Amino acid sequence: MRIIEDFQLKGQNTFGLDIKAKYYAEISKIDEIKELYSSYSSSPIMILGGGSNILFSKDYDGLMIKNLIKGIKKVYENEDIVLIEAGAGEVWEDFVQYTVDNNWGGLENLSLIPGTVGASPIQNIGAYGTEIKDVFEELKGYNLETGEVSAFSLAQCRFGYRDSVFKRELKGKFVVTSVTYRLCKNPQIDIKYEALRSELEKLGIESPTVKQVSEIVCNIRRSKLPDPKIVGNAGSFFKNPEISDSHYQKLLSLHNDIPGYKTGNNTIKVPAGWLIQKCGWRGKRLGNVGVYDKQALVLVNYGGADGNEIIKLSENIKESVKKEFDIWLETEVNIV
Numbered sequence: 001m002r003i004i005e006d007f008q009l010k011g012q013n014t015f016g017l018d019i020k021a022k023y024y025a026e027i028s029k030i031d032e033i034k035e036l037y038s039s040y041s042s043s044p045i046m047i048l049g050g051g052s053n054i055l056f057s058k059d060y061d062g063l064m065i066k067n068l069i070k071g072i073k074k075v076y077e078n079e080d081i082v083l084i085e086a087g088a089g090e091v092w093e094d095f096v097q098y099t100v101d102n103n104w105g106g107l108e109n110l111s112l113i114p115g116t117v118g119a120s121p122i123q124n125i126g127a128y129g130t131e132i133k134d135v136f137e138e139l140k141g142y143n144l145e146t147g148e149v150s151a152f153s154l155a156q157c158r159f160g161y162r163d164s165v166f167k168r169e170l171k172g173k174f175v176v177t178s179v180t181y182r183l184c185k186n187p188q189i190d191i192k193y194e195a196l197r198s199e200l201e202k203l204g205i206e207s208p209t210v211k212q213v214s215e216i217v218c219n220i221r222r223s224k225l226p227d228p229k230i231v232g233n234a235g236s237f238f239k240n241p242e243i244s245d246s247h248y249q250k251l252l253s254l255h256n257d258i259p260g261y262k263t264g265n266n267t268i269k270v271p272a273g274w275l276i277q278k279c280g281w282r283g284k285r286l287g288n289v290g291v292y293d294k295q296a297l298v299l300v301n302y303g304g305a306d307g308n309e310i311i312k313l314s315e316n317i318k319e320s321v322k323k324e325f326d327i328w329l330e331t332e333v334n335i336v
């Protein structure tokens with residue numbers, strides 16, 4: 001296995017930031033992680049997938065391990081369901097399209113999300129009313145300290161909104177090596193999500209297939225989100241905040257168009273993009289960075305930006321949302 005020093009990561013992060021890793025290695029087998037860890041255990045170690053949810057503020061002063069563990073296999077099947085295990089280094093969209101081509105339901109709403117299978121449970125990726133926790137069976141993780149591989153059930157992953165145990169207590173402790181999804185052979189299509197439903201109505205599709213839903217999701221995403229190959233970005237920069245019902249009612253009395261979705265007994269989720277837009281940030285450009293004009297939740301690198309310019313912009317946005325709505329936005333992207 002080759003270890004490269006001062007490796008250029010510009011092509012390995014979707015913000016397109018010009019930064020380097022002190023050491024970089026690509027692994028395609030679990031044994032290779034063991035080998036690397038025994039030689040580099042005193043350096044910081046980080047696992048890299050597609051780099052689509054990371055903002056580097058500086059060069060990485062440690063070992064960056066690119067996970068390329070591949071393979072897709074059926075591990076169980078009955079009349080109704082199929083369990084499919086995919087290697088962590090599989091490209092997420094290739095895996096989703098593999099399940100769609102087989103007409104297995106469950107992942108179609110998550111089409112075209114950049115990144116790898118191994119990162120999908122880290123923040124419990126979600127889109128169009130579905131999160132991976134809805135179809136998750138288990139994952140296998142390599143414990144960097146003990147060198148053992150253990151299975152994690154749904155309950156053990158402690159998934160939340162863009163959250164899991166791997167972003168908290170177990171952050172940096174495990175390398176996800178594979179994830180198994182439970183997919184449906186007689187798919188019940190989930191079209192609760194408004195944008196999806198109205199697109200199906202426009203097309204006159206009453207009983208959509210898994211493939212049709214996937215295609216519509218891809219079309220909506222292409223029309224709304226910037227392609228990182230053209231404009232650097234990491235998708236939604238902030239999480240949608242959850243606030244108390246009383247806080248929401250107070251805001252509603254001041255802004256009668258504020259959207260909100262009930263998430264618990266006394267909690268309302270408010271779209272962060274709406275809050276940012278209301279503060280006048282949508283489409284604003286400051287030097288090399290800016291807020292995407294079609295979706296205020298997305299911060300972009302127009303070229304040549306430093307990670308700190310994006311962080312500064314995000315802080316300014318947070319402060320103005322706090323001032324206007326008394327809400328402190330939480331960052332979704334991992335800042336390193």
Ligand SMILES: Cc1cc2nc3c(=O)[nH]c(=O)nc-3n(C[C@H](O)[C@H](O)[C@H](O)COP(=O)(O)OP(=O)(O)OC[C@H]3O[C@@H](n4cnc5c(N)ncnc54)[C@H](O)[C@@H]3O)c2cc1C
Nearest residue numbers: 049050051052053114115116118119125126127176234235
């Ligand atoms: C245009 C665009 C649209 C997006 N849309 C969505 C969306 O709709 N919904 C959504 O949820 N996200 C979205 N994202 C964010 C991103 O695509 C997902 O979070 C994705 O899962 C990140 O995968 P990755 O392989 O690129 O992970 P990376 O960015 O490489 O890594 C993210 C984090 O996971 C850790 N990690 C990665 N792989 C492993 C592993 N095998 N084991 C342990 N830790 C690991 C890394 O160390 C890092 O902390 C979008 C991003 C972009 C650029």
